[in-house]
Amino acid sequence: MTAHPDHNKAGxxxxxxxxxxxxxxxxxATVVAGIAKSARKNPRIGFIxxxxxxxxxxxxxxxxxxxxxxxxxxxxxxxxxxxxPSHVIRHGKDTSMWSALESVRxxxxxxxxxxxxxxxxxxxxxxxxxxxxxxxxxAIAVMWPSRNPQGFNVLLDGGADIRAxxxxxxxxxxxxxxxxxxxxxxxxxxxxxxxxxxxxHKGRSELKEAYDLISANARTADFDFVGFVxxxxxxxxxxxxxxxxxxxxxVALKTGEGTATLIAELLREAFKYSPLSRLASxxxxxxxxxxxxxxxxxxVNGGVFLGLNGTVxxxxxxxxxxGVSAAVRLAFQLAETGFSEKLAARVASASxxxxxxxxxxxxxxx
Amino acid sequence: MTAHPDHNKAGxxxxxxxxxxxxxxxxxATVVAGIAKSARKNPRIGFIxxxxxxxxxxxxxxxxxxxxxxxxxxxxxxxxxxxxPSHVIRHGKDTSMWSALESVRxxxxxxxxxxxxxxxxxxxxxxxxxxxxxxxxxAIAVMWPSRNPQGFNVLLDGGADIRAxxxxxxxxxxxxxxxxxxxxxxxxxxxxxxxxxxxxHKGRSELKEAYDLISANARTADFDFVGFVxxxxxxxxxxxxxxxxxxxxxVALKTGEGTATLIAELLREAFKYSPLSRLASxxxxxxxxxxxxxxxxxxVNGGVFLGLNGTVxxxxxxxxxxGVSAAVRLAFQLAETGFSEKLAARVASASxxxxxxxxxxxxxxx
Numbered sequence: 001m002t003a004h005p006d007h008n009k010a011g012x013x014x015x016x017x018x019x020x021x022x023x024x025x026x027x028x029a030t031v032v033a034g035i036a037k038s039a040r041k042n043p044r045i046g047f048i049x050x051x052x053x054x055x056x057x058x059x060x061x062x063x064x065x066x067x068x069x070x071x072x073x074x075x076x077x078x079x080x081x082x083x084x085p086s087h088v089i090r091h092g093k094d095t096s097m098w099s100a101l102e103s104v105r106x107x108x109x110x111x112x113x114x115x116x117x118x119x120x121x122x123x124x125x126x127x128x129x130x131x132x133x134x135x136x137x138x139a140i141a142v143m144w145p146s147r148n149p150q151g152f153n154v155l156l157d158g159g160a161d162i163r164a165x166x167x168x169x170x171x172x173x174x175x176x177x178x179x180x181x182x183x184x185x186x187x188x189x190x191x192x193x194x195x196x197x198x199x200x201h202k203g204r205s206e207l208k209e210a211y212d213l214i215s216a217n218a219r220t221a222d223f224d225f226v227g228f229v230x231x232x233x234x235x236x237x238x239x240x241x242x243x244x245x246x247x248x249x250x251v252a253l254k255t256g257e258g259t260a261t262l263i264a265e266l267l268r269e270a271f272k273y274s275p276l277s278r279l280a281s282x283x284x285x286x287x288x289x290x291x292x293x294x295x296x297x298x299x300v301n302g303g304v305f306l307g308l309n310g311t312v313x314x315x316x317x318x319x320x321x322x323g324v325s326a327a328v329r330l331a332f333q334l335a336e337t338g339f340s341e342k343l344a345a346r347v348a349s350a351s352x353x354x355x356x357x358x359x360x361x362x363x364x365x366x
Numbered sequence: 367m368t369a370h371p372d373h374n375k376a377g378x379x380x381x382x383x384x385x386x387x388x389x390x391x392x393x394x395a396t397v398v399a400g401i402a403k404s405a406r407k408n409p410r411i412g413f414i415x416x417x418x419x420x421x422x423x424x425x426x427x428x429x430x431x432x433x434x435x436x437x438x439x440x441x442x443x444x445x446x447x448x449x450x451p452s453h454v455i456r457h458g459k460d461t462s463m464w465s466a467l468e469s470v471r472x473x474x475x476x477x478x479x480x481x482x483x484x485x486x487x488x489x490x491x492x493x494x495x496x497x498x499x500x501x502x503x504x505a506i507a508v509m510w511p512s513r514n515p516q517g518f519n520v521l522l523d524g525g526a527d528i529r530a531x532x533x534x535x536x537x538x539x540x541x542x543x544x545x546x547x548x549x550x551x552x553x554x555x556x557x558x559x560x561x562x563x564x565x566x567h568k569g570r571s572e573l574k575e576a577y578d579l580i581s582a583n584a585r586t587a588d589f590d591f592v593g594f595v596x597x598x599x600x601x602x603x604x605x606x607x608x609x610x611x612x613x614x615x616x617v618a619l620k621t622g623e624g625t626a627t628l629i630a631e632l633l634r635e636a637f638k639y640s641p642l643s644r645l646a647s648x649x650x651x652x653x654x655x656x657x658x659x660x661x662x663x664x665x666v667n668g669g670v671f672l673g674l675n676g677t678v679x680x681x682x683x684x685x686x687x688x689g690v691s692a693a694v695r696l697a698f699q700l701a702e703t704g705f706s707e708k709l710a711a712r713v714a715s716a717s718x719x720x721x722x723x724x725x726x727x728x729x730x731x732x
Contacts, residue, residue: 119563145628159562162570196525196616197485204528204613231620235628247570248617250562251610254597255618256625262511262601263629263657270653277653283646287636291629 014046014069017111017331018103021051022078022096024115025318028052029059031115034324035070036063038332041325043069045332048109050075050099075099079120081317088120089127097121101128104310110340111331115315115324122160122305122314129308132344137161137168138307139246140314141179142253147237150184155234155242158303159250166209169193169243171347173214175306176241177223178346182337183304183330188222192229192239194248214243217350264292304330307347311340380412380435383477383697384469387417388444388462390481391684394418395425397481400690401436402429404698407691409435411698414475416441416465441465447683451485455493463487467494470676476706477697481681481690488526488671488680495674498710503527503534504673505612506680507545508619513603516550521600521608524669525616532575535559535609537713539580541672542607543589544712548703549670549696554588558595558605560614580609583716630658670696673713677706 019035021028028051035047046069049056053074060066075096079088092098097116103109105128114121118140126138139157146153156172156179157164164172173191180189193214195207211227218225226239231252234242244252271281281288305312311334315327334340385401387394394417401413412435415422419440426432441462445454458464463482469475471494480487484506492504505523512519522538522545523530530538539557546555559580561573577593584591592605597618600608610618633654637647647654671678677700681693700706 145625147628147631162562194617196528196613231617231622232624232627234621235624244617247562248614251560251597251614251618252621255600255622256597258598258601259511259622259625260629261598262513263626266657267633270657271650273653273656277650280646280649280653284637284643284650287639287643287646290639291632291636 014044015332015335016046016048016103016109017113017328017335018048018100018109019050019328020096020100020112020114020116021049021056022075023080023117024315024324025081026115026320028055030319030321031324032056032059032063032066033321034319035328036065037321037325038328039063039065039069042329042332045069045328047071048073048100048103050096050103051078052076052096073099073103079117081117083117083120085117085119085123088117089123092120092124097124098128101125101310101312104312105129109335110338111311111313111335113313113315113324113327113331115317115319115327117317118159118303118314121312125305125308125312129310129312132307132309132347134347134350135171135307137164137171138305139172139175140249141176141304141306142249144234144253144256146235148240150186150240153234153236153240153242154180154184155244155249155253156306157244157246157249158253159246160305162245162247164206164245166206166213169206169210169245170213170217170350171307172243173223173225173241174217174221174346174350175343176243177221178339178343179304179306179334180240182339182342183334186240188224189241190224190226190239191218191241191243192226192233194242194244194252195228195230197228197230210243220349221346304334306343309340309344311335380410381698381701382412382414382475383479383694383701384414384466384475385416385694386462386466386478386480386482387415387422388441389446389483390681390690391447392481392686394421396685396687397690398422398425398429398432399687400685401694402431403687403691404694405429405431405435408695408698411435411694413437414439414466414469416462416469417444418442418462439465439469445483445486447483449483449486451483451489454483454486455489458486458490463490464494467491467676467678470678471495475701476704477677477679477701479679479681479690479693479697481683481685481693483683484525484669484680487678491671491674491678495676495678498673498675498713500713500716501537501673503530503537504671505534505538505541507542507670507672508615510600510619510622512601514606516552516606519600519602519606519608520546520550521610521615521619522672523610523612523615524619525612526671528611528613530572530611532572532579535572535576535611536579536583536716537673538609539589539591539607540583540587540712540716541709542609543587544705544709545670545672545700546606548705548708549700552606554590555607556590556592556605557584557607557609558592558599560608560610560618561594561596563594563596576609586715587712670700672709675706675710677701 021031077094140160141156142158143152180186303314313331387397416439443460506526507522508524509518546552669680679697
């Protein structure tokens with residue numbers, strides 16, 4: 001919690017975000033361009049930027065919006081996309097990722113942003129920031145374009161842990177509630193539990209147990225439990241937060257992402273097909289750009305690690321400046337609302353014993 | 367195996383498909399329109415049509431292409447979408463679905479087509495047709511638009527059973543191989559096993575075991591095992607057949623479907639936005655229709671039940687005439703190639719003992 005000598009520059013009256021400048025596919029220049037974009041739009045953000053000082057200094061110096069809101073922390077090593085998480089944990093103390101998490105650990109910042117290796121970031125975050133009291137499995141919350149007023153749904157777990165039991169799923173519901181409320185202003189989030197259908201013969205036993213646990217906590221935690229939902233509800237408008245284990249969540253997200261990419265490619269091909277269709281694509285340009293922005297993964301790529309002492313925003317490895325800036329905006333929002341503390345309080349107050357679990361129609365529980 | 371008196375009309379020199387005319391959301395008129403479409407394109411198909419004779423006769427009489435290739439089997443009851451599978455099994459003997467499966471059971475046809483209640487159809491198919499010798503869990507194989515030359519990938523299981531152990535997944539690989547080869551002419555299918563990533567800390571233990579089992583059978587069964595794949599490979603071109611349990615498969619398919627629908631809706635809205643974009647949509651009409659056809663779920667909606675004595679093609683409940691006709695085309699192809707028998711032979715010859723399972727580099731196995 002000690003203030004570093006160079007901390008004032010980033011921190012004076014600002015909400016400070018810790019940024020890992022290295023390790024993304026696009027390199028540090030893209031990260032610096034991204035934070036410059038954010039600094040231009042929002043003068044209340046300060047940055048602690050972690051990476052090779054000699055590389056970062058000239059990049060920052062070129063951006064006038066960064067002149068008075070960035071502190072650089074030298075870190076000689078970089079976690080590559082190919083590094084094995086277990087190796088990074090043992091040998092990664094000099095990396096920019098480690099350094100970026102250290103700023104959250106020591107209280108200089110409450111939120112960290114990185115475009116680096118997801119597995120390494122998750123493992124390192126869990127090791128260095130540690131789980132919140134009572135949390136067994138941290139989760140990654142991922143945004144997905146949907147029909148909802150806020151334009152997307154939140155899914156968790158997006159792949160932090162391949163397993164989740166009923167209690168974990170219940171905690172995911174609590175974490176998702178806090179996240180939707182503090183990150184995106186959804187006052188009373190609607191929570192859905194992912195399943196394959198509502199017929200009596202379907203569904204795994206841990207899901208039935210999770211159903212009861214989540215129901216029992218809906219009132220106290222002030223969310224709406226809409227019950228079981230299906231894959232099609234991820235882009236739908238029946239709920240705001242979808243709960244599932246990290247294996248299923250990861251497969252669903254990647255299938256959706258791949259399908260969206262395929263359609264975009266086929267659409268481009270369709271418009272190149274004939275002179276008439278090429279003319280049409282010119283006329284439709286602004287409409288298509290609007291559509292692209294709406295479903296662009298870069299706009300919604302802020303996967304967020306929940307359940308730790310501090311919050312970590314994982315941006316796509318291939319994020320460009322727009323993507324980095326979107327991740328920083330989300331990080332700022334979460335830091336400003338004191339999300340981490342609220343989440344911790346929420347989890348601590350949850351009712352866990354399954355014996356007391358009742359349906360949501362039961363009015364007796366608080 | 368006895369020839370029915372009215373069987374000749376459908377069967378004379380034709381490949382006979384058994385069709386459940388009732389139970390789809392669109393009613394029997396749509397099913398009859400669909401088979402008429404198929405009959406017009408392919409004079410070598412014969413149909414045994416199951417449902418209320420009084421309703422079906424006038425519908426068939428209106429279609430000239432159906433005049434000499436349809437036999438109607440009266441069945442007074444209909445399985446509705448709301449009926450619970452367990453109820454249908456006990457009380458469904460007079461339904462068109464039961465009757466349609468009966469034609470496969472008694473050898474009049476080798477493939478059955480239905481648009482009805484999936485759960486009931488699956489349960490009834492398993493009960494009446496019974497599993498192939500050695501098969502523990504039948505599976506639903508579903509087609510999904512992809513970058514592959516054939517235009518789609520096959521995923522199984524799409525939701526027949528929420529669980530699958532290593533041996534089931536290996537049998538899915540064998541069934542998927544036979545299906546891709548006989549249904550779509552993919553001579554040496556590339557098989558992928560769905561997982562969340564290739565990093566060492568990821569993946570469930572049954573998937574690692576399945577990996578070894580599938581590897582061990584690749585040579586004998588003459589498929590290419592490409593190893594673990596991810597959700598994004600479902601619409602991709604890294605493999606032709608993707609293997610997973612029915613829970614994960616169902617969630618992935620419905621997420622992809624929902625995402626495609628969302629994009630289509632947003633695209634429509636984008637083109638309505640301004641006079642210029644409306645003009646553009648007129649000019650682009652044929653291009654967009656081409657795209658629509660390419661990714662239209664009606665073109666690829668033939669979910670097929672594999673692993674039974676006989677094959678059942680499940681069409682979307684909401685399938686229109688085009689969808690029904692696509693399902694009939696697939697059924698015809700599977701019937702003509704003697705798919706069921708080949709699948710049975712394939713499964714019987716598989717090497718099962720896990721102790722012998724070796725990596726694909728091992729040249730000792732046949």
